[in-house]
Amino acid sequence: MAHEMTKKQALARTIVFGAASAAIYGAIFQFASPITEMFSRGGFYAAMPIATVFLVSYVHGSFASNMWTALGVNAKQPAKTVRPAVTKRPEVRATLSA
Secondary structure, eight states, X not given: OOOOOOHHHHHHHHHHHHHHHHHHHHHHHHTHHHHHHHHTTOGXXXXXXXXXXXXXXXXXXHHHHHHHHHTTXXXXXXXXOOOOOOOXXXXXXXXXXX
């Protein structure tokens, strides 16, 4: 069973990830020209925009998820279904008679 996060823990994580998200967005806008220059060099640097997008997506997604948890908005849990016990069939093999 997954660890249930309390609203207090979610609020603390919301603040941390929110600050990190704001810092990343601020840094990207503050240093837009040097970042653009570095990303356009080619070679290994061509992978950096993709890595940046993954970083922003993870940090901002964690912020949003924790914010909704702190506000008490959670996904509906699926109903548990009770399945009947499985019984094994007796193994029947055909035999060849001579």
